[in-house]
Amino acid sequence: MVIIIKLLIVDDEKDIRNLIKLYLSNENYEFVEAENGLDALSLISSDIDLVLLDVMMPKMDGIQTCLNIRDNFNMPILFLTAKIEDTDKLTGFLSGADDYISKPFNPIDLVARVKANIRRYKNYSISQSETTSKILLNEITVDLSSHVVCKNNDVINLTKTEFYILKLLIENRGKVYSLEQIYNTVWKSESVLNSESTVSVHIRNLREKLEDDLSHPKYIKTVWGVGYRVD
Known part of the structure; x- marks a missing residue:
């Protein structure tokens, strides 16, 4: 069919x-x-x-x-x-x-x-049978089942793409992902024209929603010349 x-x-x-x-x-x-x-x-x-x-x-x-x-x-x-x-x-x-x-x-x-x-x-369509799973990162809670992210019990409204970037980094703490690797993993595709710029804007947007001080990110760390990681 x-x-x-x-x-x-x-x-x-x-x-x-x-x-x-x-x-x-x-x-x-x-x-x-x-x-x-x-x-x-x-x-x-x-x-x-x-x-x-x-x-x-x-x-x-x-x-x-x-x-x-x-x-x-x-x-x-x-x-x-x-x-x-x-x-x-x-x-x-x-x-x-x-x-x-x-x-x-x-x-x-x-x-x-x-x-x-x-x-x-x-x-990434959520299965109705998927069990609830939560990941904690300091004040942030990521619910993998409901796709709800909270900081200090306040809901942070993320887009679908922002959620999956955060999910990738938070499930692989300490591992550094390049822009190309993030795109390949989240978009499920090889990098294409301007894909790294697209990922950079999503990372910036995530930080604006999650971080208290953008000049000193606490959650999404930059590894200069390599990529990003969550500790």
């Missing part, structure tokens, strides 16, 4: 939507299209496996659309945009995005990131 993967493509330019479909045409995906955020919200449903979301759109931009989707759904969301500064990426990840693809697209990069995020989403 062929399993159909359904993608929602949200972009106000029809040529861009057609180009994305062309690049992904060999992957047996089913496509749903929207030309702005409001239309996307009317089409979003639990059978959508991944959202490709433009940032700059009329009626409702990608940031607000992503925030609205995250209120009810946890499928991967990949931003499509020409805005490639780290501050733009940080805004996107804070709104709940899982990845960031720069315009103009590299076809190989687009296909690889879509496949990697779908694979990760499927692999």
